[in-house]
Amino acid sequence: MQTDQREADDARKADAPPAKTALSARGLTKVYGTGELAVWALRGVDLDLREGELVVLLGASGSGKSTLLNIVGGLDRPTEGSVHFDGAEITRFNDARLTRYRRDHVGFVFQFYNLVPSLTAEENVALVTEIAPNPMKPSEALGLIGLGDRQTHFPAQLSGGEQQRVAIARAIAKRPxxxxxxxxTGALDSQTGVVVLEAIERINRELGTTTALITHNAGISAMADRVIRLADGAIQDVSINGHKIAASELSW
Amino acid sequence: MHPLDRKLFRDLWHIKGQVLAIALVIATGVGVMVQSLGAIQSLQATADAYYERYHFADVFAHVKRAPKSLARRIADIPGVQSVEPRIVDYATLDIEGFNEPATTYLSSLPDLGQPLLNRLALVSGRFVDHSNPDEVIVNKRFAEAHGLTIGGTLTAVINTTKRSLRIVGIALSPEHVYAIGPGALMPDDKRYAVLWMGEAALAGAFDLDGAFNDVTLTLLPGTDPEGVVQRLDTLLARYGGTGAYARKDQISNWFLMSEIDQLKTMARLLPTIFLAVAAFLTNMVVDRLIATERGVIGLFKAFGYSDLEVGWHYMKLVMVISLIGIALGALLGAALGHLTTSLYAEMYAFPFLLFRPHPASFVAAGALSLAAATLGTATAVRRAVRLAPAEAMRPPAPQSFSRSFLSSGRLSGFFDQPTRMIFRQVFRWPVRSGLTVLGIAMSVAVLIMALQWLDSINRLIDVYFVAAQRQDVTVGLTEVRPPSVQEAFKNLPGVQAVEGERDVDVRARFGSRSKRLSLAGMTERQGLFIVYDDAGGAIDLPPGGLVISSKLAEILGAELGSRITLDVLEGQRPVVDVPVVRIFDTYIGYPAYMRLEAVNRMMRETEVVNRVHLRVDPREQDALFRKLKDTPYVAAVTLRQASIDMFNETMARTLLVFVGIFAGFAAALAVGVVYNSARIALSERGRELATLRVIGFTRFEISYILLGQSLLLTVLALPVGCFIGNRLALGMASSFNTELYRIPAVIEPSSYGYAMLLTLGAAVLSALLVRRRLDRLDLIAVLKTRE
Known part of the structure; x- marks a missing residue:
């Protein structure tokens, strides 16, 4: 039955007109250091994220995928190139506007969850909803990722998978x-990792949130709409995933 | 260099802000100790050297008139080394351009010039020429106060005769280190002078040819001065001796030693508190510093370093920090000690100054600080090395928090998440939070202790000079006068009220104890100079008994109803037994009072006085002063307002410096604690804060989370500090009890206010310093790495 549902979704997507671009990056270059010591993390990367799609950025460590994500997320500035979002060039933003951009539009999920240990699950989510313009209720966000019954638990009382799901709830509660x-899933075993990916998939599907997921684990790319392979600071290839499978069917 | 040592230096450089802050805390403790002890030791050393080099006498005695031949018999008293008879008395001075009359103490110089005892340190000029009876040497402080120079002249009324005196020398004397006029509390260099004149000149003026009225003695080493004092008294009794006394009761030395005693109390108490606080803070800060090194410690152990090696590594780190602090404190303390000692040298007229802090004080302060720091390290390192390497290297599991009253019920709706984080952080580590609170509180407390001095002194002035004294001018008479003298004073210009007093030198004895003092005979109810109980206000003198200060009761071991024996040291030298009918509290001295008529009766004299208090219309004050300068039987004039001004000025010069120093130290403590705890919190929580920045929190918002905690702890510390400060200050005030002063235990609300404001200011400053680091938080590193 789940498969039927997914097929129906795929059918709808196929029928729909080509999605708008949510974010576009052009000619992103990032160089650390100068002269002979210069390290090229990115060498002219172009990237478009379309509304509602789930993109997997695949690459070995050192391929530049995190640098790319940091620049797109407004955490870092490129040496050259630009990132446009909503008609604005975020790469020209000053610090305060970048903070605003992250606060209002971007949700982050980290490898190590980065929950605030002194706040409960619900409060960790509320941390974000309190400063976002149009958030959902913390309980709603936790409900979406299936942790409705864990609201009052502190991070120390949650398993790694649960902590990461709280982190996802925290990221999406602002409706980014x-x-x-x-x-x-980098810090999780595969079984728990699948549960977390299911949560991300569900958010992407039900809320239509444009999602970019970094991994070095090729197995995960099967759940993406598009897979972008990075190597040595450049995009190697972009493939549209014709046979997208549910996260629950992944294994590695 | 061993790579670990290289790491050590790099680490030190990396945390240089914290190194400095911890060193600062250590430096405050060491600094206060070195400063206080250094000042005392130097003051004592200076006084000792001065007394020795200038042959300061061991025993002093005053007589009405004794033949010079008596000096030989005095020299025969066992234990006496040298004897010097002389002529001394009071006179009034008229200085050009200075309306108020000044009092001078005249002292004779032998023909040889330099006296045998109590030698003069001649600053400029020469000794007097005995063929010229109008030549004088002036004490340096008075000369400075009036800009008098060699060749200048002074007009004096000496024993009813007006004389013009020419200044030939300016000098200092070990007898007048604390040059204090009769009845005064502070040296008043404008209104009190010491003049040295030729013996013949004074003998002529006071009709003492072939006689003396004062004698000073030095004793052979190891001689008990009290035995000599008794024999001397017996010898001098029939010549009108007013009671011999040992050096310890000599007025200038008594003030000086009281001051050193006070300083000793302060030096025992304050630095101990500072050092204890500093030690405690060092311990706390070092402990937390090591705790953040947990991962590295695990790594070292994984490499195969032993617990001991790892421990030693951190011990060295802390020792370097401590040594920086100790060096800083020693330098600072020595500099401030030098400053305070020179302030004292200025207050006391020393011809030279020895700044000789004992090395022991440096060593003690340093050792204690080092011990505190290493102890802090030991506990922290032991905790860290106890972990298995793998466990130590793994990032600590998220600290477990639990829900408290803050998270439940209505309260929770009140706080946003950042505020909740602050509260949880504080309550999650109650011991750590408590210690930080205590640390900051101690800086508040120390400040209150410093500021309380000003309050106490103000209270002292209010009580002693304002509530208990309502006269404007007090006039000491050259000899007793009948009551008609009061009428004469009443007729002087501007005098609105007159009150007479009869002062008698007595030796009060009770059991085996005795004390020489001036017993004051007063009217039953006084309107001008008031017998004042600091606890209960003005006292009416009951008939037929002694009203004594609680300090005198303590000195004599007497209580209400005790019969005190009074050996009167003048006139017919009666000996009487008088009961104590009332004991009252006073902040200054150890006075004793009796009804005027009772004193007259005891002295077997008619109704006479030798001191008058005047209330004066300020508009006619100058006219009165002019008259007083020419009144023959006036020996000394004291102006209340001048005494208050002098007191305030002296206090402003010395006390404010101390308060300033302690305030500075206290602020340093506050900065040290707040900066360190915020800085350590930052290193512990940098990742958490960076995460918040990543998900869209502004710099201000994360600053609020980190620094809000520091400021919350500071705010919590304020009342605690006020309480501790109150206890300490009151405790110190009550432990301050010399013959000269008792310190009123008073803390004004404003002192609490200033202490809190200053601490808060220091905390905000430290917070701002840490805030700069928050701005440089690396947002990207946090996404990948853990710690």
């Missing part, structure tokens, strides 16, 4: 336009 996940 873009959800950026940096190795969200």
């Amino acid at each position: 336009r873009i959800l950026l996940c940096d190795e969200p």
Whole structure:
């Protein structure tokens, strides 16, 4: 039955006109250091994230995928190139506007969850909803990722998978336009990782949040709409995933 | 260099802000100790050297008139080394351009010039020429106060005769280190002078040819001065001796030693508190510093370093920090000690100054600080090395928090998440929070202790000079006068009220104890100079008994109803037994009072007085002063307002410096604690805060979370500090009890206010310093790495 549902979704997507671009990056270059010591993390990367799609950025460590995500998420500035979002060039933003951009539009999920230990699950989510313009209720966000019964638990009382799901709830509770996940399953075993990916998939599907997911784990790319392979600071290839499978069917 | 040592230096450089802050805390403790002890030791050393080099006498005695031949018999008293008879008395001075009359103490110089005892340190000029009876040497402080120079002249009324005196020398004397006029509390260099004149000149003026009225003695080493005092008294009794006394009761030395005693109390108490606080803070800060090194410690152990090696590594780190602090404190303390000692040298007229802090004080302060720091390290390192390497290297599991009253019920709706984080952080580590609170509180407390001095002194002035004294001018008479003298004073210009007093030198004895003092005979109810109980206000003198200060009761071991024996040291030298009918509290001295008529009766004299208090219309004050300068039987004039001004000025010069120093130290403590705790919190929670920045919190918002905690702890510390400060200050005030002063235990609300404001200011400053680091938080590192 689940499969039927997914097929129906795929059918709808196929029928729909080509989605709008949510974010576009052009000619992104990032160089650390200068002269002979210069390290090229990105060498002219172009990237478009379309509304509602789930993109997997695949690459070995050092391929530049995190640098790309950081620049797109407004955490870092490129040496050259630009990122446009909503008609504005975020790469020209000053610090305060970048903070605003992250606050209003971007949700982050980290490899190590980065929950605030002194706040309960619900409060960790509320941390974001309190400062966002149009958030959902913390309980609603937790409900979406299946942790409705864990609201009053502190991070120390939650398993790693549960902590990461709280982190996802925290990221999506503000109804971000873009959800950026940096190795969200990197610190988890595969079984727990699948549960977390299911949560991300569900958010992407039900809320239509444009999602970019970084991983070095090729197995995960099967759940993406598009897979972008990075190597040595450049995009190697972009493939549209014709046979998108549910996260629950993934294994590695 | 061993790579670990290289790491050590890099680490030190990396945390240089914290190194400095911890060193600052250590430096405050060491600094206060070195400063206080250094000042005392130097003051004592200076006084000792001065007394020795200038042959300061061991025993002093005053007589009405004794033949010079008596000096030989005095020299025969066992234990006496040298004897010097001389002529001394009071006179009034008229200085050009200075309306108020000044009092001078005249002292004779032998023909040889330099006296045998109590030698003069001649600053400029020469000794007097005995063929010229109008030549004088002036004490340096008076000369400075009036800009008098060699060749200048002074007009004096010496024993009813007006004389013009020419200044030939300016000098200092070990006898007048604390040059204080009769009845005064502070040296008043404008209104009190010491003049040295030729013996023949004074003998002529006071009709003492072939006689003396004062004698000073030095004793052979190891001689008990009290025995000599008794024999001397017996010898001098029939010549009108007013009671011999040992050096310890000599007025200038008594003030000086009281001051050193006071300083000793302060030096025992304050630095101990500072050092204890500093030690405690060092311990706390070092402990937390090591705790943040947990991962590295695990790594070292994984490499195969032993617990001991790892422990030693951190011990070295802390020792370097401590040594920086100790060096800083020693330098600072020595500099401030030098400053305070020179302030004292200025207050006391020393011809030279020895700044000789004992090395022991440096060593003690340093050792204690080092011990505190290493102890802090030991506990922290032991905790860290106890972990298995793998466990130590793994990032600590999220600290477990639990829900408290803050998260439940209505309260929770009140706080946003950042505020909740602040509260949880504070309550999650109650011991750590408590210690930080205590640390900051101690800086508030120390400030209150410093500021309380000003309050106490103000209270002292209010009580002693304002509530208890309502006269404007007090006039000491050259000899007793009948009551008609009061009428004469009443007729002087501007005098609105007159009150007479009869002062008698007595030796009060009770059991085996005795004390020489001036017993004051007063009217039953006084309107001008008031017998004042600091606890209960003005006292009416009951008939037929002694009213004594609680300090005198303590000195004599007497209580209400005790019969005190009074050996009167003048006139017919009666000996009487008088009961104590009332004991009252006073902040200054150890006075004793009796009804005027009772004193007259005891002295077997008619109704006479030798001191008068006047209330004066300020508009006619100058006219009165002019008259007083020419009144023959006036020996000394004291102006209340001048005494108050002098007191305030002296206090402003010395006390404010101390308060300033302690305030500075206290602020340093506050900065040290707040900066360190915020800085350590930052290193512990940098990742959490960076995460918040990543998900869209502004710099201000994360600053609020981190610094809000520091400021919350500071705010919590304020009342605690006020309480501790109150206890400490009151405790110190009550432990301050010399013959000269008792310190009123008073803390004004404003002192609490200033202490809190200053601490808060220091905390905000430290917070701002840490805030700069928050601005440089690396947002990207946090996404990948853990710690």
